[in-house]
Amino acid sequence: MSEHSPILLAALPELSVDAWIVITGAVTNVACALVGCFLVLRRMSLMGDAISHAVLPGLVVAFLFSGSLSIVPLFIGAAAVGLLTTFLTQSLHQYARVPGDASMGVVFTSMFALGVVLLKKYVSGVHFDVACVYEGALEYVPFAEPVFGLPRPLFTTLVVLLVNLVVLALLWKELKVSSFDESLASTMGFSATAMHYLLMTLVAVTAVASFEAVGSILVVAMLIVPAATAHLLCDRLGIMVILAAGVGVAAAILGYLAGYWFDTNYAGMMAVAVGCLYALAVLLSPRYGLVSTLVRNLRMSLKVLRDDLLSMLYRVEELSSEKPLSPAKALQAVGGGWLAQWGLAGLVRVGQVESRDDRLQLTDAGRNAARNLVRSHRLWETFLVEHLGMPLDHVHEPAHRVEHYIDEHLQKELQAEVDATAGDPHGREIPE
């Protein structure tokens, strides 16, 4: 790395080979993640896959015309083919009524086949390795010819990252609105179609810039997975973009470490790493994760079970029945199972229910809570009959479901609507 240009040489510390690899990976991942967010939101994730395959003939033609692998003609070729792919996919879908996914598949596979044939026919012998397009050559980045003191692949991806950042900053509102609501975009006076093509151009250029460094598979991964991961973690586009970029950087670092540890392909490891990050988000996302959903559902079921036990005991007391309600019977009545046992244990623990001589009994605290529930239940039943005219034998079930969610405020409102002194529609008293 002795050929650094003098100006930047002063600014940049001498970095190790490994640092260059991580930096290049991170820059590429962030560039892809930025545009990827919009792809995922527009449900066009696979457009990234399609474009990154379809650019092959564009690259070959650009190479044939310019006779070199220099970056400008390759970009022009890639952008042109990217737009063509988008346009053909769209037209096939719109005018020839081919289903959207099939039209994408038709276009990019045919383009790729064309690229393979062109490659074989005209470019054989030149360094244009298809396997390399897949796997990338992240390992060789530090040894690439330097441009302004940076390895060339890093320089190109850095430029593309800047372009993406600038476009996103300038057209943030337009991209956002057109991603969520195309018709609104049109009524606000800018073309959703133009935004669509702009985005596809960015995807194509980003993909081509990243190929040399990380290979097409990491491009596809980074266009989709960081954005999908961020989408699981938040509900705001601004945060999603930042998170996606963060996931991209994390994947670069983790992928590098794993690749170093197992001594294998870095780009492949980064793709695996980002896949694992996604899996983690699927499990652990605070809001949409499987674990938190499971916990939420469990707590809900537990609350419902406890409420049901309490109000059942209250009703038994109300009938002043002499027959004791044994724990086993009570559990059976609310559906049984370990969850019911757990719920009953909880009630006993907080001192709302006592279990004496195989007989369940409400404590004073329990009675108050139960009275409140039964009140909610009967108020709701009365309301359904008086105001919605529902038949008597249809109101218990909805009231049974809704009683857990009726708070004090709603109770007051219900009370104002119905005549509570007259008892519920079944003739039972509505407790105070």
Place this chain on the structure above:
Amino acid sequence: MSGLSLSEKVMIGTSLLGGMSGVVGSFAVLRRRALVGDMLSHAALPGVCLAFLVLGNRDLLGLSLGALATGLLAIGAVTVIVRWTRTKEDAAIGIVLSTFFGAGIVLLSVIQKPGVGGNKAGLNFYLFGEPANMLTGDLYLLAVVSSVMLLIVALLYKEFQLVSFDADFAQSQGWPTLRLDLAMMAALAVVTIVGLPIVGVILMAAMIILPAATARFWTNRLPMMLLLAGAFGVAAGLIGTQLGRDLPAGATIVLTAAAMFVFSLLFAPQRGVVARVLAEWHLRQRISREHLLRALYELGETRLPQIAALPVEQLRAYRYWKPRSLERLLQWAVGEDMVKLGDVHVQLTPLGLRHAADLTKVHRLWEMYLMQHADIPADHVDRDADDTEHLLPEAVLVELEQQLADEGRLPRAIPEVPESPHELEASREP
């Protein structure tokens, strides 16, 4: 079969593959799962590598079973993601595809390390496909798999058809749609994985989609579509291998299929672009002809029953025709004996008047209907009726006329067909 030359083997093999992927791909395309083929062919790579690492050789059956295992795992992963998370199907496919393929690349580079034994020269063919590697045994494998696939499709034909066209209905009828979907995808996985070493990752995805999408242009019936897709696949295999003597055969097969697709896209009857453009052109022509006749009727209506001779300029200004297009319209009308054209005047013939009166009647019936039943104000109905009148089916018109006549709203100006002078035979009624 050992007497076959390599090129014959390749031809038989690729056409078997083409036919099989055409049939199975038809369901994938109809079910909007076209890109699952793409995912499967990527997800096969780690399986191939693992199988190689375990077996230590590149026995096709072993590698294929490995590929099938990770392919099915990928399908399971996508199903789980779509069912349990807020990630949409397209992103789910992309995530699984790239992660699995990344893992495959990692394993591949492990295999390529000098310490790992076995003949690994041939693993790349799984990525890019090499028909010329085909052995007689592979041909038997292909033949067996194709027959099994055809058998499965035949056995589950009704179920697959139902799920492809209306999964919600299928579910409401109590069919196990999830299991049927998985069965369909598993069939797709088997076909994809058998085809991978022949045409490669990307081009296998094409073989799933292209013949099916091509067949869709030619027919609206599923059995015909399956037949055609199979035939197109076979043809692509045969012609593609012929063309691809010194080119990558996988690519030429796909390009052949793409050429058939483009041809069908353009020239298929009904759904083809040319047919649709022609049909639209005909419709447009009919509309402007009908507008001409109605304009002539409306301009001369006050002087009926005399047929007025109208200045051509007045007619042109009435609908803002361009002089050229009006000229062409009038020439057509003269040719059809609908109008008489003088130096500056134009006049309907009695035949033209009949047609024009009918058209005007349709227009006004529709206007009245819109005012009455769609509550559209009187000054807005003209344009709406203008657009719709040409498309109204006869039955609707009869109904409209009857309805308005019953209400006593049918204006006198609309010419009635006189009663038949003789008694009509009841038997002629349909």
